[in-house]
Amino acid sequence: MNQQELLPICIAGQWRLGTGDRYATRYPATGEVVAELNAASLADVEEAVQGAQRAFVTSGWAQRKPHERAAVLYRIAELIRARAEPLAQRQRLDNGKPISETRALVASAAGTFQFFAAACETLEETLTPARGDCLTMSVYEPMGVVAAITPWNSPIASEAQKMAPALAAGNAVVVKPAEITPLMALELAAICEEAGVPKGLISVLPGKGSVIGDAITKHPLVKRVSFTGGTTTGRHIAHIAADKMMPVSLELGGKSPTMVLEDADLDHAVNGVLYGIFSSSGESCIAGSRLFVARALYEPFMDRLAAGAAHLRVGDPADERTQMGPLITDRHRDSIESFVALGVQEGGQLRTGGLRPNVAGCENGYFYTPTIIEGLDNQARICQEEIFGPVLVAMPFDNEEDLIAQANDSVYALAAGVWTRDYKRAWRIARAVQAGNVWINTYKQFSISTPFGGWRDSGLGREKGRLGILQYMEQKSVYWGMNEQPLPWAN
Numbered sequence: 424m425n426q427q428e429l430l431p432i433c434i435a436g437q438w439r440l441g442t443g444d445r446y447a448t449r450y451p452a453t454g455e456v457v458a459e460l461n462a463a464s465l466a467d468v469e470e471a472v473q474g475a476q477r478a479f480v481t482s483g484w485a486q487r488k489p490h491e492r493a494a495v496l497y498r499i500a501e502l503i504r505a506r507a508e509p510l511a512q513r514q515r516l517d518n519g520k521p522i523s524e525t526r527a528l529v530a531s532a533a534g535t536f537q538f539f540a541a542a543c544e545t546l547e548e549t550l551t552p553a554r555g556d557c558l559t560m561s562v563y564e565p566m567g568v569v570a571a572i573t574p575w576n577s578p579i580a581s582e583a584q585k586m587a588p589a590l591a592a593g594n595a596v597v598v599k600p601a602e603i604t605p606l607m608a609l610e611l612a613a614i615c616e617e618a619g620v621p622k623g624l625i626s627v628l629p630g631k632g633s634v635i636g637d638a639i640t641k642h643p644l645v646k647r648v649s650f651t652g653g654t655t656t657g658r659h660i661a662h663i664a665a666d667k668m669m670p671v672s673l674e675l676g677g678k679s680p681t682m683v684l685e686d687a688d689l690d691h692a693v694n695g696v697l698y699g700i701f702s703s704s705g706e707s708c709i710a711g712s713r714l715f716v717a718r719a720l721y722e723p724f725m726d727r728l729a730a731g732a733a734h735l736r737v738g739d740p741a742d743e744r745t746q747m748g749p750l751i752t753d754r755h756r757d758s759i760e761s762f763v764a765l766g767v768q769e770g771g772q773l774r775t776g777g778l779r780p781n782v783a784g785c786e787n788g789y790f791y792t793p794t795i796i797e798g799l800d801n802q803a804r805i806c807q808e809e810i811f812g813p814v815l816v817a818m819p820f821d822n823e824e825d826l827i828a829q830a831n832d833s834v835y836a837l838a839a840g841v842w843t844r845d846y847k848r849a850w851r852i853a854r855a856v857q858a859g860n861v862w863i864n865t866y867k868q869f870s871i872s873t874p875f876g877g878w879r880d881s882g883l884g885r886e887k888g889r890l891g892i893l894q895y896m897e898q899k900s901v902y903w904g905m906n907e908q909p910l911p912w913a914n
């Protein structure tokens with residue numbers, strides 16, 4: 424392999440080769456190599472963090488007025504929109520999602536920069552009621568160097584969700600994308616520089632999380648980590664953060680319940696449940712992976728659901744009609760197959776799926792059919808552990824109390840869905856279910872203006888929302904003396 428063919432990475436304002444191990448990224452639909460690059464090394468981490476700190480102190484970014492920083496963020500949104508199609512195609516190659524999904528992710532990334540530009544220029548600081556001869560106020564300051572660590576399932580959207588508020592707040596950002604999907608973070612960093620973010624303020628360090636991510640998290644100059652990924656990694660990062668007294672936000676895994684009541688609109692519910700679990704091939708933290716159906720409705724509903732699942736179009740991500748692309752890697756597909764085998768071993772029955780389909784033109788891709796398993800108790804391992812693939816476990820429930828007890832019986836509490844025409848029950852259940860996000864008669868709908876995050880093992884903190892920018896700022900109280908006389912104590 425010749426040096427010129429290697430993809431440069433972004434380290435402290437320079438686009439150059441990493442000094443870590445050489446590796447290749449692959450298109451999950453065919454297994455073909457997409458890019459070859461050198462990962463970042465520990466020395467690159469040091470250079471990137473030091474460079475980010477230097478840029479934070481000397482570039483003047485933090486001192487720019489909010490509307491000036493916002494203008495740059497608006498330009499980033501415009502540049503993303505101007506390059507939407509090539510970005511969406513690149514993202515398809517990066518992680519194998521269908522083109523319809525990657526287009527939506529690119530649009531969402533642009534929307535995120537636009538939203539945080541607006542949040543930045545409209546952020547208010549407060550004059551608080553004084554209790555003495557002072558002006559008392561609460562203001563916000565940027566933190567310095569913050570880190571964004573992202574997983575492979577939704578690059579560009581995940582990175583935008585962290586980079587936009589962090590930059591809007593005036594910080595420098597060191598991004599650690601998933602080792603196997605580094606391309607979009609690099610594209611985004613180039614766009615940010617082109618839009619006017621000072622060089623050095625952003626670094627992108629692809630590489631092994633256990634080495635590079637760990638070193639970034641532990642670095643004394645890194646003042647905050649925003650992490651999206653698995654719960655085990657999140658817990659590890661939380662321990663480091665505790666030692667450093669560093670704030671951290673953790674968007675982690677899920678095993679989200681979808682609940683279909685007797686009076687649900689069946690057309691909507693069948694579609695919504697299929698979309699909730701099988702879109703993104705189930706590689707989604709909020710996948711509705713546990714289904715509870717009212718016992719009286721169970722058999723007819725499952726017949727329709729299984730027929731719907733069997734008809735989903737699993738195929739070439741480049742095809743606009745494809746609903747489910749390949750899984751991210753062969754290894755991940757093996758892990759999903761092991762979970763399905765475990766479910767069967769635990770006494771479950773396959774209602775549909777459980778196969779590696781042959782996809783014309785993508786014979787070496789990591790495809791798996793939409794799979795539904797039933798006949799298990801909520802205590803079964805495949806009902807409790809996150810599979811992160813196109814596997815739904817379905818169970819009947821007897822009454823509302825039983826439903827809520829089962830839905831909440833999980834270490835995870837990220838999302839939930841309820842399908843019913845009874846608005847009072849919908850509200851009661853939405854309030855009783857323990858989850859960071861609840862959808863009523865819909866699923867997996869998002870708005871950048873609505874905070875997102877999980878409870879319990881699904882995470883800590885919230886991203887998005889107008890106040891999402893405050894996660895990347897320190898609050899400061901200022902008392903400004905207005906006394907005509909010296910303080911009484913001094914007399």
Ligand code: NDP
Binds near residue numbers: 572573632659674
């Ligand atoms: P991981 O936790 O393995 O990886 C996520 C990121 O963390 C990657 O960049 C990874 O690098 C890095 N990393 C790994 N180990 C460390 C470490 N010790 N210190 C710092 N960084 C580290 O998750 P997956 O990549 O497997 O992603 C899937 C998981 O993400 C699922 O559990 C899913 O539910 C969750 N997720 C949560 C979302 C949410 O918003 N709640 C959204 C999307 C996914 P490397 O590439 O080397 O692994």
